[in-house]
Amino acid sequence: MKTGIDAIAFDIAKIHLPIKTLANARNIEPEKLEKGLGLIKMTLPDTYQDAVVFGANALTKLIQENAIDLSEIARIYVGTESGIDSSKPIASFLLSLMEEKFGADLLAECDAVDFTFACIGGVDALQNCLDFIRLNPEKKAIVVTTDIAKYDLNSTGEYTQGAGALAMLVTSNPKIIAFESNWATSSKGVFDFFKPYRTLSKSEITGNPANEPWHENLENEIEIHKEQPVFDGQYSNQCYMDRTRNAYFSFKKLKNTDETLYNSWESIIMHLPYAFQGRRMLSEIYVLDATVLAGNESASEYQNKLKEISKSEDYKSFVSQKLLPAELASSLIGNLYTGSIFMGLLSTLAHFHDSENEISGKTFGFLAYGSGSKSKVFEGRIQPEWKTQISKVRLFETLQESQEIDFETYEKLHKKEQKQSIRTPKSEWILERIEKEIPCLIGARYYKWIE
Numbered sequence: 001m002k003t004g005i006d007a008i009a010f011d012i013a014k015i016h017l018p019i020k021t022l023a024n025a026r027n028i029e030p031e032k033l034e035k036g037l038g039l040i041k042m043t044l045p046d047t048y049q050d051a052v053v054f055g056a057n058a059l060t061k062l063i064q065e066n067a068i069d070l071s072e073i074a075r076i077y078v079g080t081e082s083g084i085d086s087s088k089p090i091a092s093f094l095l096s097l098m099e100e101k102f103g104a105d106l107l108a109e110c111d112a113v114d115f116t117f118a119c120i121g122g123v124d125a126l127q128n129c130l131d132f133i134r135l136n137p138e139k140k141a142i143v144v145t146t147d148i149a150k151y152d153l154n155s156t157g158e159y160t161q162g163a164g165a166l167a168m169l170v171t172s173n174p175k176i177i178a179f180e181s182n183w184a185t186s187s188k189g190v191f192d193f194f195k196p197y198r199t200l201s202k203s204e205i206t207g208n209p210a211n212e213p214w215h216e217n218l219e220n221e222i223e224i225h226k227e228q229p230v231f232d233g234q235y236s237n238q239c240y241m242d243r244t245r246n247a248y249f250s251f252k253k254l255k256n257t258d259e260t261l262y263n264s265w266e267s268i269i270m271h272l273p274y275a276f277q278g279r280r281m282l283s284e285i286y287v288l289d290a291t292v293l294a295g296n297e298s299a300s301e302y303q304n305k306l307k308e309i310s311k312s313e314d315y316k317s318f319v320s321q322k323l324l325p326a327e328l329a330s331s332l333i334g335n336l337y338t339g340s341i342f343m344g345l346l347s348t349l350a351h352f353h354d355s356e357n358e359i360s361g362k363t364f365g366f367l368a369y370g371s372g373s374k375s376k377v378f379e380g381r382i383q384p385e386w387k388t389q390i391s392k393v394r395l396f397e398t399l400q401e402s403q404e405i406d407f408e409t410y411e412k413l414h415k416k417e418q419k420q421s422i423r424t425p426k427s428e429w430i431l432e433r434i435e436k437e438i439p440c441l442i443g444a445r446y447y448k449w450i451e
């Protein structure tokens with residue numbers, strides 16, 4: 001019996017800043033961002049959007065486009081690193097919003113939970129659901145990935161921002177892709193990228209050394225949580241390379257093969273924090289699995305050789321064939337954290353669909369990464385009905401409709417100074433309000449469907 005993804009839907013932020021505009025404002029050579037990192041646009045949430053809104057919109061589309069009977073859904077598992085509550089998961093919000101839209105108690109017996117491990121949480125949720133379906137083939141599960149990749153202004157992450165969600169129906173005998181049962185993992189606890197709770201001493205805010213109540217906070221330290229990560233970009237790249245390489249070679253061991261594994265993959269789907277991350281990071285695996293090196297190089301010779309091979313014509317044509325289709329959507333969106341790898345899959349499928357390429361029966365290789373850090377490598381085979389399913393999705397047509405904003409508006413949105421929404425919402429969920437008065441509901445978020 002096969003298990004995998006039967007249907008897929010997405011909701012990406014509908015406003016964007018062109019990367020050229022950001023580059024000019026920040027005095028960065030636009031070519032570095034466009035040709036070096038593959039960036040064209042970065043998408044940004046409007047004033048009424050958060051990670052729940054994106055997740056709810058993607059899920060609503062999945063249900064409507066595929067006429068899903070919600071009472072058949074046994075699980076809604078969410079991958080996210082943009083949680084808005086340390087106790088109540090995004091999955092819990094999704095349960096209530098879907099019941100509000102599609103019918104009371106339809107999900108009363110559905111299991112729901114969030115998975116958090118930076119960008120790999122969605123892959124963890126998928127793996128878990130695949131195992132569940134393997135044990136319960138008559139059941140159905142949904143995986144939602146939803147995130148807002150927001151970085152500090154003027155940081156090296158600023159040009160990789162993006163926002164949105166995907167929703168995937170996981171079933172037995174799936175129509176899009178069936179995953180094989182071998183999954184390799186490589187993990188190591190590190191601080192390459194994280195979102196800690198930070199503290200400010202109360203006296204720094206109030207200017208009063210005495211610990212007097214401040215907005216009902218009795219503690220002498222005020223905890224703050226920022227959406228923006230603490231990170232070391234180049235170190236995070238090193239961790240990405242180390243984990244994916246180790247997981248890749250563990251996967252080869254699991255498959256018990258000496259062949260060059262990536263040659264058996266029609267496309268390679270990697271976590272893409274920006275479009276060209278895959279092609280920049282995969283060159284080492286490309287070299288090591290093809291035994292191009294003699295093996296006795298010094299560390300600097302090794303690095304030089306890697307650089308040389310990554311610029312070679314052979315590697316460029318390998319990239320065009322196996323990686324480029326996944327990069328197309330990433331260039332127009334930016335980082336989606338947990339959703340990036342699945343957007344890479346959708347981008348590849350949409351590209352093959354639009355260019356009328358038949359890929360039924362082909363194997364795709366997946367290299368997932370999450371900071372902190374963990375990589376998982378696995379593979380899946382494209383199923384005969386993939387085209388019918390992907391034609392519903394309209395990926396590139398929808399991305400084309402995104403509205404451009406100017407730099408001033410971007411900064412106002414980033415600093416949360418912009419109060420008026422940029423777009424008028426239509427056929428989508430919005431964050432309506434956050435409770436500020438009722439003591440036992442302080443902070444509760446309320447959402448609304450706008451026709």
Ligand SMILES: CC(=O)CC(=O)SCCNC(=O)CCNC(=O)[C@H](O)C(C)(C)COP(=O)(O)OP(=O)(O)OC[C@H]1O[C@@H](n2cnc3c(N)ncnc32)[C@H](O)[C@@H]1OP(=O)(O)O
Nearest residue numbers: 031032035036037119156157233234236237240273280371
């Ligand atoms: C965050 C996650 O989602 C989890 C992860 O994956 S962690 C791994 C990725 N880390 C991140 O995304 C963290 C946030 N991002 C960052 O810190 C940074 O954007 C980054 C580390 C990813 C990149 O850093 P950077 O300093 O801006 O770029 P840099 O590493 O110097 O690379 C610039 C590239 O542009 C090229 N370039 C520079 N000028 C150029 C020009 N004029 N024309 C063409 N290319 C140019 C450079 O040659 C280089 O490419 P190669 O190394 O492939 O040759």
